[in-house]
Amino acid sequence: MKTVKLVDLAKTIRSKNAGTDRITFDIIFRERENYDLVRKSGAITRQTVAALFGIPAARIVDFVEFDPGFAIKFTIDRLRPSGSFGEGDVFGCQQYAPLLDVEIPRGNGAK
Secondary structure, eight states: OEEEEHHHHOSEEEEEESSSSEEEEEEEOSSHHHHHHHHHHTSSSHHHHHHHHTOOGGGEEEEEEEGGGTEEEEEEEOSSOTTSTTOSOTTSTTOOHHHHTOEEEEETTOO
16 A cells, blocks of 8 residues: 655644643645545544654644644643743744654555
8 A cells, every 4th residue: 555644745734832831733735635535544643643742642632623624633731831941842833743754545556
């Protein structure tokens, strides 16, 4: 089965603060076809995100597949508040990197 990386399908993959205690992630697609491919593949779910980031699923406070915007969005609780001692990403904008290399199955015979 052929696969394609998430970064090659999504228009935007980003993370950012969602208040001082949370980081939100957005995976946004230009085309419904790519959005549906990723959504139906099961490669991005609450459980796969938890495993990818090495966190308990309970830290994921929201997980939404937003059909009108061709977007998958999720929010995680931070271990430390933004800007606190020992916290390494004040703006939460450097947390999305593990998503880039997620492999999405395209099925047999797909380009």
